[in-house]
Amino acid sequence: MEKAREILSDLDLFAGLNRDELELLEREARICSFQEHDKLAGADRPLEAVYVVLKGHVRVAICNDKEEEITLHYHGPGDMFGLAGLFAVSPMPFHFIAAESGEALLLPLRTVKQLLYKYPANLWAASRALAERLYQVYREFSNESSYGAKGVDQYPIRLKVGDIMSGDVATCRSETTAAEAAGIMGKRNIGSLVVLDGNGELVGIVTDKDLVTRIMATGLDPCVTTVGSLFTAGPITISHEAFYYEALLLMMNHRVSHLPVVDRTGLVGILTMKDLLDAKSHHALALTERIEHSDQIGDLCSLADRVEQLVDRMQSEGIRPSEICRIMADYDDRITRKIIRLVEKELAEEGFGPPPVPYCWVTMGSGGRKEQPRRTDQDNALIYRDPAADQKEAAERYFARLAEKTNDALHRFGFPYCPGGVMAKNPVWRKTISGWREEVADWIREPDGQGVRNLTIFLDFRPVYGTFELAHELRIRILYLTQNVPMFLHQLVLDDVQSPVHLGWFDRGEIEIKTRLSVHFINALRILSLKHGLPQVNSLERLRALTEHGVFTPEESSVYEEAYEELMRYRVGGIRKIDIGSLKKQERARLKRVFHITKDLQNLLIHSFRAEGLAL
Incomplete structure (x- = not known):
């Protein structure tokens, strides 16, 4: 199987195996498809294979004494799991459950054992990989739990x-x-x-x-x-x-x-x-469980205030603003996914049946960047696979209804409708994958005012539910076009510098943080990332990717990251405007430093494109 051969050749675990041994693995390997919620292995299904995820995501979960599942970790494309089967002498306490539909390469455990036990170096690599994976799971469980993302928040972790x-x-x-x-x-x-x-x-x-x-x-x-x-x-x-x-x-x-x-x-x-469980009954794990186990949209909406209260609690515990934003994005994603599942169920009961073709729900703007700590206007879109000619009308009816019910439910939860209509229930933001490919190509090749505004919102999209492949496919298309149509990036730069960062604003009494600072900081990182073909969406991840790419030195990156955290601190605190005169001396100095850093970043953007002959 050619696909298996290609995958096996890229795995360090099997480095050094001779041709006959690799062919043995290749013959016994098989590719299996899985659907969301399928249990691949676990405590009641012994590990019989080592898995390599090809598409989709698989979650690692445990069951508490109520037989409720708690997710510890996710495996995505390229990740391997099941190595514990090489060493385990008793059933594993974990379950491996499909988080979405996908594919995995299965390598029979007996064959992997047979081969690796002949090669001590490879066996050592397997044990080290397993140890690192366990360390990662425990670290994520401890850290993220203490932050409230997927388990217990900071307070219970400190308890004895x-x-x-x-x-x-x-x-x-x-x-x-x-x-x-x-x-x-x-x-x-x-x-x-x-x-x-x-x-x-x-x-x-x-x-x-x-x-x-x-x-x-x-x-x-x-x-x-x-x-x-x-x-x-x-x-x-x-x-x-x-x-x-x-x-x-x-x-x-x-x-x-x-x-x-x-x-x-x-x-x-x-x-x-x-x-x-009682120790955190008013904390994040209980809230997560209630979200996951809500079976009515009304029940889910009753949790809205408790989700919002998490921000204040995390602030009081001194958690970094960027972490708070990431955690709240995780909650928003959980809520969105749960709402969509409930809507799918409602549509099935109404006679629409299951989704006619694969689709992907994406969130955009600050939500897409994971920089939205508190509930704000919705920015979302829907991408679905092109249906057969005789299914086009049925598919459009289904997704129109799904988008309308989902947007309405999100509104009920506390995410207001977007005044500009940037929501999946608007046909402009609900298209087939081919429709989206054409739309973004038009926005990029012939950028006008509205096209630039639309794409600025859309460029920060992130898949939340469904077939993530559709979003990844579109991301690749956008990166290709922006690399090959440089005038589009020039237009984005021109759009940003129409409102240059002026240090004189600092002495004008009241400052609007978003329009005077945050927008320019985020725009610069977005444009530079596109220029270098980087797919990251979150601003901090873009900054780090640009640093790895050599655009920034580590020292510069540290300075920009400090400014970013300061901007996110205002966002987390719900502070839109600041009266400079009311600030304490230290706060005033910090904010002034952010002004200088943001100005430097905008200047870097300008000089970067002037070097290519852009008149600014």
């Missing part, structure tokens, strides 16, 4: 087990009957009992699940059967000094939901998954 455990431990003896144990649990509304021996020493734990699966399922008499024949001996314990995240990882890795807590003297408490 002793702060959240229950010190009132319910116990029993080995001779306690199952019926008596169930009675204790029911009376105290708990899910486990710690089993003690005659000296009061911890010897095991029995859970309500043990009682159900080992008594009810086997037909044993609970009035006769004792806990001694049911409990788990030598249970996993945790120190009262351990941190929240350590307890969470311990439960995840061992698939348990109850941990006896000990100190040097012995048993001091019990910690459950519920305790961990």
Whole structure:
């Protein structure tokens, strides 16, 4: 299989394998397609292959004691997963679930093992890759959880087990009957009992699940059967000094939901998954779970204020403005995806059926750049695959209805309609992929005032839901055109410098941050990125890519990043205008520095294009 050969040749994991060995892998490899929500492997499906994602995304998730899924990490095109199967001796606690439709290359685990165990260097590379992947997952889980993006926010992560455990431990003896144990649990509304021996020493734990699966399922008499024949001996314990995240990882890795807590003297408490969930019940993980499990748009909209409150909480905890923006973009994306799924369900119930062709919902403007910490006007569009001739009208009806219902639901949630109509329910912003290719080509080749404004908004698009390939295909087309039609970038520069950054504004009392500073800062990074063919959308990512590309020195990049964070600080704080006279001396000095830096960046843009003969 030629495609498999090409992929295998690019993987460092198989470097050094001889021709026969690579051909063996190639023969046994297969490409599989998956749909959104398909479970590829997991705790109830042993790892039997190493996977290389070709298209789409796969999420790594665990289940809590309520059997609810919590996403830890995402794998995208080019990522490999399943390496743990090379070393694992027990089932993995993770599930690998398709986040969207796509394809993966499957390499049978037995064959990979057979080959790698012949090559110590390759086996070492596999173990190192796995260690780095685990480190990345744990780091993301810790960092992003402390920021509230995909799990627990900063406060619970700082907690120790002793702060959240229950010190009132319910116990029993080995001779306690199952019926008596169930009675204790029911009376105290708990899910486990710690089993003690005659000296009061911890010897095991029995859970309500043990009682159900080992008594009810086997037909044993609970009035006769004792806990001694049911409990788990030598249970996993945790120190009262351990941190929240350590307890969470311990439960995840061992698939348990109850941990006896000990100190040097012995048993001091019990910690459950519920305790961990309660510790953040008013925090980001609970909110994330409520978003994911809302089954009505009205239920989802009831969470709007709680989402908005996250910004203030993160500000008070000193999280970097760029991180707050990224986190809130993640929430906005979750909300949008959930709304679209609910709308798809409604359309199916109305008789429209499933989407007639693949499509992609994109967000644009500040939302596309992940620089929108608070709810503002919608900027979104829809791209769908060209349908067959006899399906064109049906496809347009379906996507018109989907876009209208989605925009309306977003409005209900608190994202106002765009006054300029930059929304997917407007046919101008809802097209087939071929329609979009033609539209952006017209905007770029013959830029007029409206075309420049439209493309300035559209250039910062980012896929949120559906077939991301459509958005990536369009991005490649735009980068190609902007590289081959240089006058378009010149027009963008001219549009920006019509309102040059004047340091004199600083002495005029009141300043509008967005129009006087932020717009020019963002425009410069966007234009320079397009000029160098860089696909990044977020301004900070553009800055870093330009630095790697040699446009900025690391020192210059550090200065620009500092200014960017300052601009985002005003945005996060909801500050649109600033009265210079009301600023403290230090704040005034910081803002003046941002003016100078933004002016320097605009000058750099001007000089960069003057060197190409642009008259400015």
